[in-house]
Amino acid sequence: MEEEFASRVSLTSKSGLNAIYPSRDPEMISFTGGFPDANLFPTQELGNSFQNVIGGAQTPFQYQIGQESEPLREQISKLLAADGTQVSPSKIMVTQGAQQGLDLVAKLLINKGDGLVVEGPTYIGALAAFDAYEPTYYTVEMEEDGMNLADLKKILIQQQVKLIYTIPDFQNPTGTVMSLAKRKQLIELANRYNVLIIEDAPYRWLRYEGKSLPTLKSLDTQDRVIQLGSFSKILAPALRLGWLTAGKGLFERLQELKGGSDLETSSLMIQTVNYYLTHYDLDAHLNQLQKSYQVKRNAMMTAMENYLPDFAHYTRPQGGFFTWLTVPKDLDLEKIQNSQLKPNFHVMMIPSTNLFPDKKHCNGARISFSNVTLSQIDSGIQRLANGLSSGYQKQSV
Amino acid sequence: MEEEFASRVSLTSKSGLNAIYPSRDPEMISFTGGFPDANLFPTQELGNSFQNVIGGAQTPFQYQIGQESEPLREQISKLLAADGTQVSPSKIMVTQGAQQGLDLVAKLLINKGDGLVVEGPTYIGALAAFDAYEPTYYTVEMEEDGMNLADLKKILIQQQVKLIYTIPDFQNPTGTVMSLAKRKQLIELANRYNVLIIEDAPYRWLRYEGKSLPTLKSLDTQDRVIQLGSFSKILAPALRLGWLTAGKGLFERLQELKGGSDLETSSLMIQTVNYYLTHYDLDAHLNQLQKSYQVKRNAMMTAMENYLPDFAHYTRPQGGFFTWLTVPKDLDLEKIQNSQLKPNFHVMMIPSTNLFPDKKHCNGARISFSNVTLSQIDSGIQRLANGLSSGYQKQSV
Numbered sequence: 149m150e151e152e153f154a155s156r157v158s159l160t161s162k163s164g165l166n167a168i169y170p171s172r173d174p175e176m177i178s179f180t181g182g183f184p185d186a187n188l189f190p191t192q193e194l195g196n197s198f199q200n201v202i203g204g205a206q207t208p209f210q211y212q213i214g215q216e217s218e219p220l221r222e223q224i225s226k227l228l229a230a231d232g233t234q235v236s237p238s239k240i241m242v243t244q245g246a247q248q249g250l251d252l253v254a255k256l257l258i259n260k261g262d263g264l265v266v267e268g269p270t271y272i273g274a275l276a277a278f279d280a281y282e283p284t285y286y287t288v289e290m291e292e293d294g295m296n297l298a299d300l301k302k303i304l305i306q307q308q309v310k311l312i313y314t315i316p317d318f319q320n321p322t323g324t325v326m327s328l329a330k331r332k333q334l335i336e337l338a339n340r341y342n343v344l345i346i347e348d349a350p351y352r353w354l355r356y357e358g359k360s361l362p363t364l365k366s367l368d369t370q371d372r373v374i375q376l377g378s379f380s381k382i383l384a385p386a387l388r389l390g391w392l393t394a395g396k397g398l399f400e401r402l403q404e405l406k407g408g409s410d411l412e413t414s415s416l417m418i419q420t421v422n423y424y425l426t427h428y429d430l431d432a433h434l435n436q437l438q439k440s441y442q443v444k445r446n447a448m449m450t451a452m453e454n455y456l457p458d459f460a461h462y463t464r465p466q467g468g469f470f471t472w473l474t475v476p477k478d479l480d481l482e483k484i485q486n487s488q489l490k491p492n493f494h495v496m497m498i499p500s501t502n503l504f505p506d507k508k509h510c511n512g513a514r515i516s517f518s519n520v521t522l523s524q525i526d527s528g529i530q531r532l533a534n535g536l537s538s539g540y541q542k543q544s545v
Numbered sequence: 546m547e548e549e550f551a552s553r554v555s556l557t558s559k560s561g562l563n564a565i566y567p568s569r570d571p572e573m574i575s576f577t578g579g580f581p582d583a584n585l586f587p588t589q590e591l592g593n594s595f596q597n598v599i600g601g602a603q604t605p606f607q608y609q610i611g612q613e614s615e616p617l618r619e620q621i622s623k624l625l626a627a628d629g630t631q632v633s634p635s636k637i638m639v640t641q642g643a644q645q646g647l648d649l650v651a652k653l654l655i656n657k658g659d660g661l662v663v664e665g666p667t668y669i670g671a672l673a674a675f676d677a678y679e680p681t682y683y684t685v686e687m688e689e690d691g692m693n694l695a696d697l698k699k700i701l702i703q704q705q706v707k708l709i710y711t712i713p714d715f716q717n718p719t720g721t722v723m724s725l726a727k728r729k730q731l732i733e734l735a736n737r738y739n740v741l742i743i744e745d746a747p748y749r750w751l752r753y754e755g756k757s758l759p760t761l762k763s764l765d766t767q768d769r770v771i772q773l774g775s776f777s778k779i780l781a782p783a784l785r786l787g788w789l790t791a792g793k794g795l796f797e798r799l800q801e802l803k804g805g806s807d808l809e810t811s812s813l814m815i816q817t818v819n820y821y822l823t824h825y826d827l828d829a830h831l832n833q834l835q836k837s838y839q840v841k842r843n844a845m846m847t848a849m850e851n852y853l854p855d856f857a858h859y860t861r862p863q864g865g866f867f868t869w870l871t872v873p874k875d876l877d878l879e880k881i882q883n884s885q886l887k888p889n890f891h892v893m894m895i896p897s898t899n900l901f902p903d904k905k906h907c908n909g910a911r912i913s914f915s916n917v918t919l920s921q922i923d924s925g926i927q928r929l930a931n932g933l934s935s936g937y938q939k940q941s942v
Contacts, residue, residue: 152707154656154678157798165804172611181608189606195599202592209586209781211578214569244641244807251806255677259551260657276805280652281551310549384606386813401554407562408673409648409806410641416783417811 155260159279164502165272175494177528182320182381182469183519185444188437189384190428197423201416208416216415217242220422224377224391227430231352233366233375235393241402242413246350246378246390250277252405253311253346253374256398258283263309267295269472269503269512271320271348274313283311285505290319292463294326297333304341311344316364318351318468321503321514325466328361335367343372350378350390351468353434356442358466371395379421381469382434389417441469441518444525448517451529457537462515469518473497475536480510484539493535495528552657556676561899562669572891574925579717579778579866580916582841585834586781587825594820598813605813613812614639617819621774621788624827628749630763630772632790638799639810643747643775643787647674649802650708650743650771653795655680660706664692666869666900666909668717668745671710680708682902687716689860691723694730701738708741713761715748715865718900718911722863725758732764740769747775747787748865750831753839755863768792776818778866779831784814838866838915841922845914848926854934859912866915870894872933877907881936890932892925 171178201208221237228235243249254277258264264283266274267290278285286303288295295314303309314334316326326334338345347364365375371394378390394402406412424430448471452462456473463472475481482499489495500512515532517525568575598605618634625632640646651674655661661680663671664687675682683700685692692711700706711731713723723731735742744761762772768791775787791799803809821827845868849859853870860869872878879896886892897909912929914922 152654153798154652154654154659157653157802160801160805161798163801163805165801181610183608186604186607189604191599191604191606194606195596198595198599199592202588202595207583207586207588209588209591209783210583211580211777211782213578247808248806255551256554257549257551262551273805273808276801280802280805380608385608386606386811388807388809388811401550401558404557404560404562404673405554405677408557408560408670408677409645410785411644411670412785414783414785414811414814 156280156282159282160276162507163272163276163279165276171490171496173490173494176490177495177520177524177531179495179497179515179517179520179528181519182516184381184385185440185519188440190424190433193424193428194384194420197420197427201419201423208419210415212412212415217413217418220418220425223422223425228393231360231363233363235365235375239393239396239399241392241394241399241406242418243390243392243406244410244413245380245385245388246348246376247273247277248406248409249376249390249392250274250346250348251280252402252409253392254278254281254283255405256401257311257344263307265300265303265309265312266505267314267319268509269321269500269514270313271315272498272502274348275502275505278313287505290322290324292324294324294330297330297337300334301337304337304343309341309343311346312338313346313348314364315348316361317349318354318465318470320351320468321470321498322472323463323465323468323470325361331361331364331367335364335372338372339370345373347373347375349375350381352377353382354437354441354469355467356438356445365393374398382430382437383421383424387417387421389413389421444517444520444522447522447525448515448529451526455530455533457533457540459540460536469516471515471517473513473515475511475540477511479540481513482510484536488539488542489532489535492538493531495531495535497532553677553679556679557673559904560669560673560676562673568887568893570887570891573887574892574917574921574928576892576894576912576914576917576925578916579913581778581782582837582916585837587821587830590821590825591781591817594817594824598816598820605816607812609809609812614810614815617815617822620819620822625790628757628760630760632762636790636793636796638789638791638796638803639815640787640789640803641807641810642777642782642785643745643773644670644674645803645806646773646787646789647671647743647745648677649799649806650789651675651678651680652802653798654708654741660704662697662700662706662709663902664711664716665906666718666897666911667710668712669895669899671745672899672902675710684902687719687721689721691721691727694727694734697731698734701734701740706738706740708743709735710743710745711761712745713758714746715751715862715867717748717865718867718895719869720860720862720865720867722758728758728761728764732761732769735769736767742770744770744772746772747778749774750779751834751838751866752864753835753842762790771795779827779834780818780821784818786810786814786818841914841917841919844919844922845912845926848923852927852930854930854937856937857933866913868912868914870910870912872908872937874908876937878910879907881933885936885939886929886932889935890928892928892932894929
């Protein structure tokens with residue numbers, strides 16, 4: 149059968165997306181998934197919201213007849229405005245998590261072979277979404293203050309690029325933040341070379357220190373930025389609710405594609421999240437998340453400082469869920485993970501291999517601190533340190 | 546911007562999918578959407594199911610860690626077995642409504658230009674899903690007992706076809722059922738010409754008279770049938786839960802594509818529907834649905850017999866939500882609807898134009914009886930009859 153699949157499948161079947169799911173080894177300490185801490189879900193409030201919406205005068209169980217998402221889109225518009233980004237509710241589309249936004253935007257824009265710039269490393273799920281449209285990838289190296297814009301400029305000069313994909317805040321997987329100077333330059337480059345930008349911002353509200361920088365969308369004067377957001381990390385993933393903002397010309401076409409993909413997002417989920425935002429204090433909830441995740445981030449930094457061998461380097465994220473580990477170039481962390489870390493040390497992370505379109509960068513790994521306990525962080529990083537040293541010796545022999 | 550979209554958008558932007566959504570004219574009687582009757586939703590039982598799942602020991606708000614859907618897949622497997630179709634839970638995938646199944650299967654199989662057979666007329670949302678993958682459509686005429694298989698055979702002999710899309714039970718939009726003889730022949734043809742089949746079966750459980758026929762999937766011995774099902778019509782659309790069954794070779798690839806499209810379906814929805822199926826009597830609920838929709842179907846048939854002019858013909862569906870209206874070939878029902886029915890008679894249906902890939906068949910229309918009251922059926926069909934006669938005179942002058 150294999151030969152009868154569409155050509156796109158030759159890419160999508162190698163995405164490695166399932167690496168984000170946990171192992172079944174009961175001893176395993178897993179730093180893989182970008183899962184929020186389930187203890188922080190506002191379960192009571194969401195439960196009440198469901199109950200009230202289900203018991204309300206208008207059934208939330210029917211297909212949408214057109215306007216059900218308007219109150220939620222207004223709430224999202226207010227959230228964005230409070231964050232300095234002005235977007236009319238009519239230019240906000242509710243999606244099946246931000247993941248669906250990635251799929252729809254690529255579906256809208258990418259013909260086979262079209263140029264698409266991604267950060268290297270980047271979000272594994274974005275590559276899984278984009279792969280299905282068979283772009284020509286151009287990868288721009290990540291630096292401490294966001295992507296290398298000199299590299300980007302070279303690509304834009306030399307290649308036909310349609311779309312740039314970036315996560316400016318607490319990038320997945322490196323945890324870095326794009327500087328204000330780079331944000332402004334990126335918008336200028338997009339304007340000059342007539343390129344669209346996806347600004348993926350699921351972690352933006354999870355900042356644990358320092359000051360928030362303006363979104364790319366707020367710096368955009370030519371409707372070039374499609375911003376994606378999500379309730380998965382700030383409320384709960386199983387709501388499967390995200391949003392995208394796009395200019396008018398794109399918006400209508402994206403809605404048509406959404407219809408073909410899944411008809412619509414659940415009216416029940418839409419009304420429930422709107423109920424939550426109307427009746428409860430999201431800011432207070434965010435505050436609590438920030439405090440809790442900050443403690444975990446700090447514990448992770450302490451453990452890494454205490455235990456990791458000298459040849460290992462890591463980022464110090466100001467927010468989000470991830471730190472990024474790098475080891476010398478001749479080490480292959482996927483091999484070390486499979487031969488040492490998982491079987492012998494019962495610890496795992498996401499090696500960099502699948503986080504680059506060319507799958508040729510093997511000396512990095514994403515380490516998530518969001519869904520592990522403080523003691524798991526401590527013992528897991530000890531195990532990692534031991535496993536790395538052991539793998540280092542073996543590969544260096 | 547228009548010229549910068551991917552080429553697939555030139556098709557998807559003309560799907561006409563939004564025609565299924567109701568009008569804002571308060572006097573309108575709409576026979577358009579395939580909406581279930583909201584009065585028949587098991588609201589109390591679903592509400593209890595949500596409450597129990599949310600209040601349970603394990604949070605349903607997290608991402609899935611891999612096995613959450615297993616109990617539901619087992620329930621679906623049992624449902625299918627009771628219907629004569631044996632499918633292992635491991636070959637059932639939970640989807641975002643059956644609509645996502647259509648998108649994923651086309652995404653898996655269709656390269657630009659690949660041959661795809663559809664029934665003419667067919668489900669508008671299927672065309673919207675398929676359009677995004679730019680197939681070459683071959684349309685097989687619908688007869689009273691399902692698609693014209695002599696036509697299909699000619700196409701299979703002359704053209705390269707990869708996939709056949711059919712709705713054997715209470716077809717959308719014609720309401721017809723494929724005969725057992727044709728089901729068997731269709732499977733034989735697929736085997737002989739090495740083609741896959743999508744069997745879309747959202748209405749299968751809504752039979753109001755006569756005996757159920759075996760599913761295509763149950764007649765399939767070569768894993769050629771991908772069956773799609775949905776809880777939208779039998780429980781509630783806003784659950785956004787459907788399923789697909791596929792052979793092992795396809796299954797894994799479809800799961801990868803699902804990951805790229807939306808990561809996963811909501812664990813909360815999956816657990817809630819599983820709770821409902823475990824704790825409540827779906828058969829009793831289906832029985833109630835069948836009785837209520839049968840009354841509506843009967844009212845629709847009576848009204849059509851009483852009021853429609855002689856030049857109008859219609860099908861007598863044994864189940865599902867739709868009857869199919871046809872008028873003489875020189876009449877264009879989309880034009881009559883826009884010039885007469887909607888503005889002057891405040892009644893609407895789905896004209897056939899967008900239900901054929903070539904958009905050249907204009908003398909048919911889908912009329913839905915599921916989400917209108919008995920009195921709306923009576924007065925709506927009176928209005929339709931008057932409007933058609935008026936349009937007939939104008940177009941015949």
